[in-house]
Amino acid sequence: MGIQIDLDKCVGCGECLSSCPFGLLEIIAEKVYLREGCTFCGACQEACDYQAILIEAAAEAPAAGDSYRGVWVFAEQRNGKLKSVAYELLSRGRQLADTLGTELCVICFGHGINEAQQLIAYGADKVYLMDAPALSSNQDDLYTKGLVELIEKYKPEIVIAGATSLGRSFIPRVAAILKTGLTADCTGLEIDPETGLLLQTRPTFGGNIMATIICQTKRPQMSTVRPRVFKKGTPDGRRKGQVIRVDFNKQRITSRTKLLSFIDDIIEAVKLEDANIIVSGGRGVGKAENFQLLEELAGVMGAALGSSRPPVDDGWVPYSHQVGQTGKTVCPKLYIACGISGAVQHLAGMQTSDTIVAINNDPDAPIFEVASYGIVGDLFKVVPMLIKKLKND
Amino acid sequence: MNIVVCLKQVPGTTKVNIDPQTNTLVRQGIKNIVNPFDTYALEEGVRIKERYEGKVTAISMGPPQAEEALREVISTGADEAILLSDSAFAGADTLATSHTLARAINKLKQYDIIICGRQTIDGDTGQVGPELAEMLGIPFVAYVSKIEEIDNGYMRVKRMVEDGHEVIETPLPTVITVVKEINVPRLPSLRGLAKARSAVIPIWTAQELGVDKNMVGLSGSATRVIRVFFPQRVHHGEILQGDLESQANSLIDKLREAKIISGS
Ligand SMILES: Cc1cc2nc3c(=O)[nH]c(=O)nc-3n(C[C@H](O)[C@H](O)[C@H](O)COP(=O)(O)OP(=O)(O)OC[C@H]3O[C@@H](n4cnc5c(N)ncnc54)[C@H](O)[C@@H]3O)c2cc1C
Ligand SMILES: Nc1ncnc2c1ncn2[C@@H]1O[C@H](COP(=O)(O)O)[C@@H](O)[C@H]1O
Numbered sequence: 001m002g003i004q005i006d007l008d009k010c011v012g013c014g015e016c017l018s019s020c021p022f023g024l025l026e027i028i029a030e031k032v033y034l035r036e037g038c039t040f041c042g043a044c045q046e047a048c049d050y051q052a053i054l055i056e057a058a059a060e061a062p063a064a065g066d067s068y069r070g071v072w073v074f075a076e077q078r079n080g081k082l083k084s085v086a087y088e089l090l091s092r093g094r095q096l097a098d099t100l101g102t103e104l105c106v107i108c109f110g111h112g113i114n115e116a117q118q119l120i121a122y123g124a125d126k127v128y129l130m131d132a133p134a135l136s137s138n139q140d141d142l143y144t145k146g147l148v149e150l151i152e153k154y155k156p157e158i159v160i161a162g163a164t165s166l167g168r169s170f171i172p173r174v175a176a177i178l179k180t181g182l183t184a185d186c187t188g189l190e191i192d193p194e195t196g197l198l199l200q201t202r203p204t205f206g207g208n209i210m211a212t213i214i215c216q217t218k219r220p221q222m223s224t225v226r227p228r229v230f231k232k233g234t235p236d237g238r239r240k241g242q243v244i245r246v247d248f249n250k251q252r253i254t255s256r257t258k259l260l261s262f263i264d265d266i267i268e269a270v271k272l273e274d275a276n277i278i279v280s281g282g283r284g285v286g287k288a289e290n291f292q293l294l295e296e297l298a299g300v301m302g303a304a305l306g307s308s309r310p311p312v313d314d315g316w317v318p319y320s321h322q323v324g325q326t327g328k329t330v331c332p333k334l335y336i337a338c339g340i341s342g343a344v345q346h347l348a349g350m351q352t353s354d355t356i357v358a359i360n361n362d363p364d365a366p367i368f369e370v371a372s373y374g375i376v377g378d379l380f381k382v383v384p385m386l387i388k389k390l391k392n393d
Numbered sequence: 394m395n396i397v398v399c400l401k402q403v404p405g406t407t408k409v410n411i412d413p414q415t416n417t418l419v420r421q422g423i424k425n426i427v428n429p430f431d432t433y434a435l436e437e438g439v440r441i442k443e444r445y446e447g448k449v450t451a452i453s454m455g456p457p458q459a460e461e462a463l464r465e466v467i468s469t470g471a472d473e474a475i476l477l478s479d480s481a482f483a484g485a486d487t488l489a490t491s492h493t494l495a496r497a498i499n500k501l502k503q504y505d506i507i508i509c510g511r512q513t514i515d516g517d518t519g520q521v522g523p524e525l526a527e528m529l530g531i532p533f534v535a536y537v538s539k540i541e542e543i544d545n546g547y548m549r550v551k552r553m554v555e556d557g558h559e560v561i562e563t564p565l566p567t568v569i570t571v572v573k574e575i576n577v578p579r580l581p582s583l584r585g586l587a588k589a590r591s592a593v594i595p596i597w598t599a600q601e602l603g604v605d606k607n608m609v610g611l612s613g614s615a616t617r618v619i620r621v622f623f624p625q626r627v628h629h630g631e632i633l634q635g636d637l638e639s640q641a642n643s644l645i646d647k648l649r650e651a652k653i654i655s656g657s
Contacts, residue, residue, distance in 0.1 A: 021621055022404060022515075023423060036456035040484045040611055041618040078556075138554075140533065165554040169535035172487070172520040176527035181488060181615025184518035203624065204517050212620040256532040260549070260560040273555070277654070301654060319574065320556055326511075328555065334653050355653050356630070357644065363632075372630040373644055377637045385641035393645075 002056050003038055007031050009052035019047035021209050041211070067155055068219040071097040072105050074147065074161035074171070075119065079136065080112040084232065084273065085162035087122055089225060091233035092189055093160060094123035096198070099191040102157070107150060109143055111136035120241030122233055127241065132248035134255075137262070140170045141255035147174050149253070150246065156220050158198055160189065163224035175222050181215035183223040188212075197221070206325055207348040227273065228331035229352065272304045272321060277334045280306030280323060280350070284339020284360065284379060288316035293383050294338060300390045306330065306350075308340045324349035338379045342367025359383070394447030394543070395503045396438040398471065399494055399525070400431035402455050402462035403515045427462045430510030432469075433571050436578040437540065438508050439470035445543055448472045450501065454482055454493050460594055468581035468589035479598040484611030487520040493609050494521070495528035496602040506548065507568040511536060519570065526568035534561050538574040 012030030019025075020043060024035040032052070045053045073093045075086035090106065097104035103125040108116070111134075116127045130146055143166075151159065151174070159174075161167040163185040175182035188201030192214075198221045201212045215221040272278065279298040281291055291311070298305050306328075307321045323330055325345040335353035340346060342358070342365055350356070351370050358371035359379045368374045375382055405426040427435075438449040451466045453459050454477040463474035477497050485493065498504055507529075512519035519535075526533035538558065539551040549562045553572055563569075581589070599606060607613060633640040648654045 036458065036483075038483060039618065041621050043621045140535075144527075165536060168519055169523055169533070172523035173527045173533060175520075176488065176491060176524035179488065179615070181486065182520060183616060184487075184520055199619075202517075205515055206517065207624065210622050210624050211618050212622075213616050213618050215616050218615040257534060257561050257563040260562055263558040263560070264556060271556070319553060325517075334648065355648070355651070357648075368630070368632065370630075373647065374630060374632040375637070375640045375644065376632060377640070381637055382641055385638055386645060389642050389645045 003034065003040055004054045004056065005032055005034060006052045006054065009050045011050055011052075013049070015049060016044040016047045016053065019043040021205065068157040070103045070105055070154070070156045071100065071158045072107055072151075072156040072160070072220070073124075074159065074167070075106050075108040076138070076162055076164060076166055077108065077110040077113060078138065080110055080114070082108070082113070082115050082119075083162065083164065083227075085164060085225075085227040086119075087232040088227065088230040089160050089162065090119065090122045090124060092225075092230040094233065096158060096189060096191055097125075100157075100196060105154075105156065107147065109135045109146055116243045118235065120239050120243075121235035121237050123239070125241050127243045128246050129243060130246045130248050132250075134250070135248065137259055138166045139255055139257075139259060140166070140173070141257055142253050143170050144173045144177070145253045146246075146248070148177050151178060151220060159220045159222045161222075161224050163226045167224045171222065171224050178218075178220070180218035180220060180222060181213075183213045183215070186223045186225045187229045189223065189225065198223070203348060207344045226329050228329050272306055272323070272328055272330055275304035275330070275332050277301050277303035277336070278306045278323075278330055278332045278350075278353075279303045279336045279338065280308065280340060281311060281317075281338050282308035282340030282346075283310040284341075285311060285316070286339075288314075290380075291316055293380070297336075297383055297387050297390075300387055303334075303336075304332075306335075308343075308346045337367050337371070338383060340367055341365045342370065394441060394445045395501075395505050396441055396447055396449045397498055397501065397504050397507045398431070398435045398438045398449060398451045398466070399507065399509045399521070400435060400451055400453050400462060400466060401428045401510075401513050402426070402453065402459040403428045403513055425458065425461065427465055428510055428513045428515075430512060430514070430571070430573065432466075432510075432578040433573050433575050434508040434510045435466050435469060435471060436576045437571055438506070439579075440576065441506065441540065441543065442470075442472075447505075450475065452477065452494060452497055454478070454485070454490060454497075456483075457596075460596075463594050464589040464592065465581075467592050468585035469579055470585065474592065474594050476594055476596045477602070478596050479600075479609075481599040481604075481606050481612075482610045484614065485609060486614035486616045487516070487518055487524055488615050489609050489611075489613035491521050491524035491528050492613060493602065493604065494525050496604050497597060498525075498529060500597070500602060505565045506543075507531075507566070509568065509570045511570045511572050522568055522570040529566075529568065532563045532567045534563055534567065534569045537569045537571045540575075 073089045076083045105126040106124040109130045183200040186202045190199040200223045281294045306323045307317045312322045325348040333354045336357045355372045358367040358374045363376045451471040451474040509522035536553045537550045541549040
């Protein structure tokens with residue numbers, strides 16, 4: 001495995017330079033030169049018109065275990081209620097399973113869950129349900145061991161879970177125990193028609209570059225998927241499926257860490273992830289007290305309050321309101337960005353919203369590039385006008 | 394208390410932009426930096442040491458130039474640093490990276506707390522910390538925003554989840570990943586800078602770690618990047634016209650017409 005540059009073929013055109021996501025290529029004396037740090041992604045090979053760059057693939061073992069079958073969705077819950085990402089993954093999982101001609105199973109750990117029939121209506125063929133009081137809160141250790149046991153027993157070929165704080169903290173552990181690959185925070189899942197492999201697409205470099213990743217030789221193929229990128233399907237009450245209760249074995253499945261308490265941070269009645277409308281403020285809001293104006297607008301619209309990172313960093317609003325790459329991904333029907341410039345890291349969390357309104361006094365702010373409607377102006381003038389109009393009509 | 398901090402040298406990419414003409418990365422003057430989230434990990438390690446005594450060892454896997462990153466963290470408080478570098482490590486995904494880091498930490502023998510950043514800014518996966526914990530067979534807590542107490546072989550931490558905070562107790566040794574809310578990293582001290590200049594940073598190769606070459610680097614990776622491309626920026630919307638009041642009014646009217654909001 002490695003990268004070979006054929007200097008006889010290289011004409012020093014420089015076409016490849018900008019293709020390298022790591023900027024490792026240089027032209028020296030009309031020949032291309034590669035610095036250390038190459039990940040063999042192959043972008044330069046594609047960019048070269050002279051076949052001067054060759055990535056030698058490691059001799060691939062034949063595609064792993066044909067005994068692995070079925071698509072699994074891990075359905076996350078809190079206090080017995082499933083998160084919406086579970087249903088989003090179910091709708092995509094159904095398509096993947098249909099393409100592969102295999103079954104779709106949902107794995108659910110928790111206590112007092114009564115949505116199993118609904119999961120079937122939304123496309124599951126089987127629901128593996130592990131129900132025990134100890135599982136009611138999200139207990140990483142128990143979930144890790146529980147999921148590993150099930151995967152080892154039933155051998156699914158694909159396992160997907162939400163890229164939530166829970167998913168991103170315990171799914172990597174499952175993958176490490178199984179010694180298989182895991183692709184984080186995917187925004188696209190497809191089946192390659194030729195190989196039947198799962199094509200997992202995700203943003204890297206803070207959303208500047210997209211990468212498509214495969215897991216060829218290990219099973220299962222695993223990914224965490226960003227909430228709100230796939231749309232929830234429509235239920236069909238006549239669908240038939242099986243609910244399989246799995247024993248929670250207290251002796252085998254134990255936790256080393258102990259959850260002592262949970263402190264709720266949300267200051268609003270409406271949760272960000274579930275909101276149809278989000279009113280969001282950025283550095284342009286100026287200070288903590290000014291957020292009251294946005295809360296008032298949110299109040300008249302029945303909206304939730306969101307934020308870019310600077311107001312969170314400065315302590316104006318709690319972190320649980322942060323939207324973006326290191327905050328939440330949201331996809332409301334309407335997102336109103338007030339005093340937010342639209343940095344890639346913020347866009348990463350909201351650009352798939354159905355309708356985006358931007359209010360910003362800088363006409364060149366990048367947020368206007370994604371906005372459906374833009375108002376160039378002072379938010380302290382515009383927002384009160386919106387409140388007035390909404391209240392008066 | 395033996396504290397190990399894992400950190401990575403990354404391109405300082407927040408300035409990366411896409412040239413709309415050529416649809417390629419603009420990367421003038423991008424230099425390598427310590428992954429920002431890892432500076433919080435290092436600072437927290439140094440603070441634990443200051444509170445409970447002990448030693449902070451920084452470990453990085455990367456090409457030879459990653460030594461710069463290790464010197465940098467010696468100037469801000471790491472006692473020792475080790476570079477894991479070998480051409481066999483190149484092209485590692487998170488599985489191969491965490492395997493390599495685990496072998497190095499095992500070689501250190503003594504460790505109580507291993508601290509990673511929440512994620513890197515180039516790979517953005519946040520998987521190395523939790524995978525490393527499993528490779529070492531020890532507990533793991535993600536997104537730690539506060540270390541409340543370390544006592545008697547246990548550590549009590551506060552961690553961030555979507556809707557708030559959880560308080561968790563974990564036995565040592567343990568792996569944690571930290572978020573930027575946890576502290577404000579210090580600047581290098583004069584003494585630290587002097588120490589960084591003269592520090593000897595050992596390089597551990599595949600042979601020194603005694604790793605199987607099929608478990609590290611590209612060969613040890615389960616995943617492969619098969620394509621990289623630039624995201625499509627979707628659409629251009631409408632900038633409303635007129636004075637502000639009529640813009641505000643027409644916005645509400647449009648939203649109502651499109652049935653995005655209800656009302657008269
Ligand atoms: C690794 C990493 C992760 C990150 N994760 C996130 C994340 O999850 N979420 C996130 O949001 N950011 C994130 N960021 C930060 C991001 O890069 C930007 O710094 C941030 O989004 C900028 O926030 P802002 O738009 O509120 O502030 P600014 O960029 O300062 O923009 C403020 C805007 O307000 C406008 N304005 C000022 N006054 C007014 C007024 N009176 N009326 C109208 N408009 C006004 C200005 O014209 C300006 O456009 C991350 C950065 C890094 C490096
Ligand atoms: N090559 C590496 N060397 C040392 N530590 C690393 C390396 N890669 C990742 N890490 C650690 O793992 C964390 C998560 O990285 P990632 O999974 O790549 O997002 C980082 O913040 C580092 O603490």
